[in-house]
Amino acid sequence: MNLVKRVSAAALVVLLAAGACDSGGDAPASAPPDKVTYLTAVGAFGRESYAWVAKEKGFFAAAGIEVEIRPGSGTTENLGLLASGRAQFSANDLSAVMIVLGNGKYREDVRAIAAIQQRTLNSVTALAATGVNTPRDLAGRTIGGVQGGAPWLLFPAYAKLAGVDASTVKWIGVEASQMPKLLATGQVDGVGQFVVARPAVEKAAGGRTAVVLPYSDVLTDLYGNALIASTKVIREDPDLVRRFAGALMEGLVYSIEHPEETGQILRKYVPTTDPATAAAEVALMEPYIRANGVVGAFDGARVARAIAILRGTSIIAGELPTADLVAFDFVSGQVR
Structure with a gap:
C-alpha cells in the first residue's frame, strides 16, 4: 500500500x-x-x-x-x-x-x-441437498458448533425470532476446523458458522452448494x-x-x-x-x-x-x- x-x-x-x-x-x-x-x-x-x-x-x-x-x-x-x-x-x-x-x-x-x-456474521450453514433451505427446516436437525461459541449461544434468540422451536434442534460440540468435513460427510445437518465460511464449506463438500441462514436476517441490531x-x-x-x-x-x-x-x-x-x-x-x-x-x-x-x-x-x-x-x-x- x-x-x-x-x-x-x-x-x-x-x-x-x-x-x-x-x-x-x-x-x-x-x-x-x-x-x-x-x-x-x-x-x-x-x-x-x-x-x-x-x-x-x-x-x-x-x-x-x-x-x-x-x-x-x-x-x-x-x-x-x-x-x-x-x-x-x-x-x-x-x-x-x-x-x-x-x-x-x-x-x-x-x-x-x-x-x-x-x-453479526453468525449463521447456521447447511448443504442444499439436505433439504435445509429456511430456518423452519432446522426443526429436528442436528447442528455442530463450538461449545460456548457465538452461533450456539445466540441460536435460541435467532430461533425465536425466525419461528423455530429451539428445543427441537440438537446441538453437538465440535472443533471449528472439523465443521466443514462433518457437514460434507453428513454427520451433522448444519453447522454454526460465520456467513463468510461458505467457501470453506463448499470446498470441503466437493463443490456442492451451501445454504447460509444468517442470524442478521432477524437479529438486525x-x-x-x-x-x-x-x-x-x-x-x-x-x-x-x-x-x-x-x-x-x-x-x-x-x-x-x-x-x-x-x-x-x-x-x-x-x-x-x-x-x-x-x-x-x-x-x-x-x-x-x-x-x-x-x-x-x-x-x-x-x-x-x-x-x-x-x-x-x-x-x-x-x-x-x-x-x-x-x-x-x-x-x-x-x-x-
Missing part, C-alpha cells in the same frame, strides 16, 4: 482518542516493545487473518507492540483467558460477550473497545466480532490499548483491501491455510466491516438496542448497562 492510500485507510479506522494523539499513538522509538497475547475468536481462518496482516505489515511494530497471536476457542474460553491474565486482547462476537456478561460472568474483567464487524480487552490492561496501560486497537484496525482495513495478499500472509503463519479460500472469506467480510465510512466504531444507542433484543428473548437474565460492556474511550467516532 503506498503512503497516501495507507494514510487514507488509517483515517477511516481507529482515529485514536485524544490521549494518544500527542504521540501519534506510537511508542517512543527507544522504548522496548510492549509484549501482549492476542486470541482470535475461533481458530486461524481467513476471517481472522487481519491480526497476522497487522503483524506482517509492521503495524504492531510501528505501534511499539510485540504480539503473540494464538487461535482462540470461542467466547467463554477466550474471556476466561483474559480474566486470568493469560491474554490481554481477543476478538469475540459481541452478542456472545453480552450473553456471558449479562448472566453475571466476567463482568468486571473485560470490555469491548472496537467493533470489528458492524453486523447485533454487531459482529469486537476487539475485547481485559479491564486490567485498560486500567493499567490505556495508551497500550489505544495503540493496539489502532494497529489491529489498520490490519483489518489492509486485509479487506488486499484479500489475495492476505490469504498468502495467513499461509505464511498458518501453513495449512488454503490461500484462495482465505482470500474469499476476507472478500465476503468487507461489507460487514465498513459502515458509513467508519471502521471500528460503536454506537451506544445501537449497543443498548442489541442488549434489549437479547433480554427480550430471555437469553440475558439481568441488566447490562452499556458501560459494563463497552469502553468508549479508545476509538474515535464512537457514540455513547
Whole structure:
C-alpha cells in the first residue's frame, strides 16, 4: 500500500482518542516493545487473518507492540483467558460477550473497545441437498458448533425470532476446523458458522452448494466480532490499548483491501491455510466491516438496542448497562 492510500485507510479506522494523539499513538522509538497475547475468536481462518496482516505489515511494530497471536476457542474460553491474565486482547462476537456478561460472568474483567464487524456474521450453514433451505427446516436437525461459541449461544434468540422451536434442534460440540468435513460427510445437518465460511464449506463438500441462514436476517441490531480487552490492561496501560486497537484496525482495513495478499500472509503463519479460500472469506467480510465510512466504531444507542433484543428473548437474565460492556474511550467516532 503506498503512503497516501495507507494514510487514507488509517483515517477511516481507529482515529485514536485524544490521549494518544500527542504521540501519534506510537511508542517512543527507544522504548522496548510492549509484549501482549492476542486470541482470535475461533481458530486461524481467513476471517481472522487481519491480526497476522497487522503483524506482517509492521503495524504492531510501528505501534511499539510485540504480539503473540494464538487461535482462540470461542467466547467463554477466550474471556476466561483474559480474566486470568493469560491474554490481554481477543476478538469475540459481541452478542456472545453480552450473553456471558449479562448472566453475571466476567463482568468486571473485560470490555469491548472496537467493533470489528458492524453486523453479526453468525449463521447456521447447511448443504442444499439436505433439504435445509429456511430456518423452519432446522426443526429436528442436528447442528455442530463450538461449545460456548457465538452461533450456539445466540441460536435460541435467532430461533425465536425466525419461528423455530429451539428445543427441537440438537446441538453437538465440535472443533471449528472439523465443521466443514462433518457437514460434507453428513454427520451433522448444519453447522454454526460465520456467513463468510461458505467457501470453506463448499470446498470441503466437493463443490456442492451451501445454504447460509444468517442470524442478521432477524437479529438486525447485533454487531459482529469486537476487539475485547481485559479491564486490567485498560486500567493499567490505556495508551497500550489505544495503540493496539489502532494497529489491529489498520490490519483489518489492509486485509479487506488486499484479500489475495492476505490469504498468502495467513499461509505464511498458518501453513495449512488454503490461500484462495482465505482470500474469499476476507472478500465476503468487507461489507460487514465498513459502515458509513467508519471502521471500528460503536454506537451506544445501537449497543443498548442489541442488549434489549437479547433480554427480550430471555437469553440475558439481568441488566447490562452499556458501560459494563463497552469502553468508549479508545476509538474515535464512537457514540455513547
